[in-house]
Amino acid sequence: MSDAAVALTLALLLIAPLAIAGIALINTGLGRSRSAAQALLGNLALIAVSAIVFVFAGASFAGTLGNSEVVFDVARKSWGILGLGSFLLHGISSASPHTQLAVVFEFLAVAMLVIIPWGSGADRFRLAGGCAAAAALSGIVFPLAANWIWNTGWLSALGGNFSLGAGFLDTAGAGTVHLVGGLSALAVVWIAGPRRGKFPREGLSTAMPGHNAVYVLSGCIVALVGWLAWNVAGAILWLHAPLTQLPVTAINTLLSASGALVTTLSVTRFRFGKPDASLCANGWLAGLVTSSACAAIVSPVAALFIGGVTGFFTPLLVELLELALSIDDPSGAITVHGAAGLWGLLATGIFSPQQGQMLAQLVGIAALLGLMLPLIYLLFAALNRLVPFRVDPDGERIGMDLHELGGGAYPEFVIHRDESYR
Amino acid sequence: MKYAGLLVMPAGFFLTLATLVLFPDPTRRFVFVLCALAVECIGLVVTVRGHIPSRGATRP
Numbered sequence A: 001m002s003d004a005a006v007a008l009t010l011a012l013l014l015i016a017p018l019a020i021a022g023i024a025l026i027n028t029g030l031g032r033s034r035s036a037a038q039a040l041l042g043n044l045a046l047i048a049v050s051a052i053v054f055v056f057a058g059a060s061f062a063g064t065l066g067n068s069e070v071v072f073d074v075a076r077k078s079w080g081i082l083g084l085g086s087f088l089l090h091g092i093s094s095a096s097p098h099t100q101l102a103v104v105f106e107f108l109a110v111a112m113l114v115i116i117p118w119g120s121g122a123d124r125f126r127l128a129g130g131c132a133a134a135a136a137l138s139g140i141v142f143p144l145a146a147n148w149i150w151n152t153g154w155l156s157a158l159g160g161n162f163s164l165g166a167g168f169l170d171t172a173g174a175g176t177v178h179l180v181g182g183l184s185a186l187a188v189v190w191i192a193g194p195r196r197g198k199f200p201r202e203g204l205s206t207a208m209p210g211h212n213a214v215y216v217l218s219g220c221i222v223a224l225v226g227w228l229a230w231n232v233a234g235a236i237l238w239l240h241a242p243l244t245q246l247p248v249t250a251i252n253t254l255l256s257a258s259g260a261l262v263t264t265l266s267v268t269r270f271r272f273g274k275p276d277a278s279l280c281a282n283g284w285l286a287g288l289v290t291s292s293a294c295a296a297i298v299s300p301v302a303a304l305f306i307g308g309v310t311g312f313f314t315p316l317l318v319e320l321l322e323l324a325l326s327i328d329d330p331s332g333a334i335t336v337h338g339a340a341g342l343w344g345l346l347a348t349g350i351f352s353p354q355q356g357q358m359l360a361q362l363v364g365i366a367a368l369l370g371l372m373l374p375l376i377y378l379l380f381a382a383l384n385r386l387v388p389f390r391v392d393p394d395g396e397r398i399g400m401d402l403h404e405l406g407g408g409a410y411p412e413f414v415i416h417r418d419e420s421y422r
Numbered sequence B: 001m002k003y004a005g006l007l008v009m010p011a012g013f014f015l016t017l018a019t020l021v022l023f024p025d026p027t028r029r030f031v032f033v034l035c036a037l038a039v040e041c042i043g044l045v046v047t048v049r050g051h052i053p054s055r056g057a058t059r060p
Helices: A003-015 A017-030 A033-062 A097-120 A127-149 A158-162 A174-192 A213-239 A243-272 A277-294 A300-323 A333-351 A357-386 A393-398 A400-405 B002-022 B026-051
Strands: A069-074 A077-083
Touching: A003 A017, A003 A097, A003 A213, A003 A243, A017 A033, A017 A097, A017 A213, A017 A277, A033 A077, A033 A097, A033 A127, A033 A400, A077 A127, A077 A158, A097 A127, A097 A174, A097 A213, A097 A333, A127 A174, A127 A357, A158 A357, A174 A277, A174 A333, A174 A357, A213 A243, A213 A277, A243 A277, A243 A300, A277 A300, A277 A333, A300 A333, A333 A357, A357 B002, A357 B026, A393 A400, B002 B026
Parallel strands: none
Antiparallel strands: A069 A077
C-alpha cells in the first residue's frame, strides 16, 4: 500500500464517523420526544460498549491481525471460520499500515452495526438491554462476519477455492454491518415487542410519527458525508482499488442515494398525494446502504438504477412490515439496513462483469441470512432473560428520558398526552 | 413455530455448503444454491408468522 493510499485512507476513516452520527440523528428524530435524550445517549453508550468489547475480544475473533485462525479442511479446501489473534490488539503497532487501517475500519463498522437495532427498539428498549445486545454483536456476531468476508475467512476465499468470481464481495459493510444490523433489528423488535398502543385489538395500527423531521433530514445529509468517506475507504482497503477509481466510487454513492430519494419521493407522492418526509429519509439512507455493497464495482448508470430500485421498495416494505406483519420498527431499520443491504449484495453480483460473482454473492447471502438471524435471535433471547430489553409499562408511559435518565430532552415543552393515541 | 423456523434457516445454509462441496458444475451449483435460499426463506416465513400476534391477543 503506497504512502499516498495510507494517508488518504486514514483521512477518510477520520471522516467516516459522520455516517454513524447521521444514523444516530435519524433514529432520534424518528422516535418520540419523551425518549429523545435516552435515544441519543444510547447511541453513545452502545458505541462505547462495542469499542471496548471489540478491543477485548472481537478484534481477536475477527482475525484482522492475522496471528492464527480456526481453519477446517473439507473436500481439500481450507475454510477459515474464526480468528484467534492476540487479545487487546497486542502486536498492532508492528502490523502493516494496511492491517492497522483495517482494524480502524472494523472499529467503525461495529459501532455502526450496534446502533442499527437501537433505533428499531426506540421508546421501549432499555439502555442496559441495548448495551448487552451491543456487547453480543461486537464480541461474537460481527467478528464472525468480518472474518468470513473481509479477512481470510471462507467467504472471501470462494474465488480461489471454488472459482466463484473474486469471492464474496462486500466493499463497505452492506453485509457485515447493514444486513446483520437489519437482522438484529428484527430480533430486537420481536423480543421487545411493539410500543404500547401501536397495534390495537381492532382497526389499523396507530400512527406514531417521529418527533423531529429536522433531525431526520439533517441526519441524512450528515450521513452522506460520512458514507462518501466510508465507501471510498472500503474500496481502498478491501478491493485494493487504484486511486484513479476512487472518484467513481464517490459518484456512485451519491447517485445511489439520489436515485433512491427521487423514487421514494415519487412513490409516496403517488400513494399519499404528498411526499412523506420520513419515508423519503428512509429511502435516501437505504440508497446509501445499497451503495455500500456496489459503489466501487458498478458503473454510474448502474448505481443510479440500483438506487432507484431501492427507493421503490423501501416505502412499500416499511408499510408492509407494519400493516401486514405487525412489526413496530420506528426507524425502519429492518428495511433500510436489512433489505437494502441484501439488495446491494445481489446487485453487486448482477452488475459485476466477473464470471461466478453472482453465485458467490448468493452463497454469502445464504450464510448471513441462514446463520446470523438464528444466532442473533437466540443470543438476544438469552440476554433478555438476564437483562430485560423492554421497559416496564409505567416507564414507557412517562417516557424513557424521565424513566431512565431522570430528565427530559425538552423540559420547556409540553409533551403530548397519551390520550392522543388510541 | 418461531423456533422451528429458526431451525430451518441454518438447514438452508448447510445445503449451500453441501452444494459447493458436492457439485463442480456451475449451473447445478447455481440451481441448488437457489433451492437452499428458498429453504431459508421458508424458515424465515415460518418465523415471521410465529411472531404475528393473533387477533384479540393480549398486546402491550
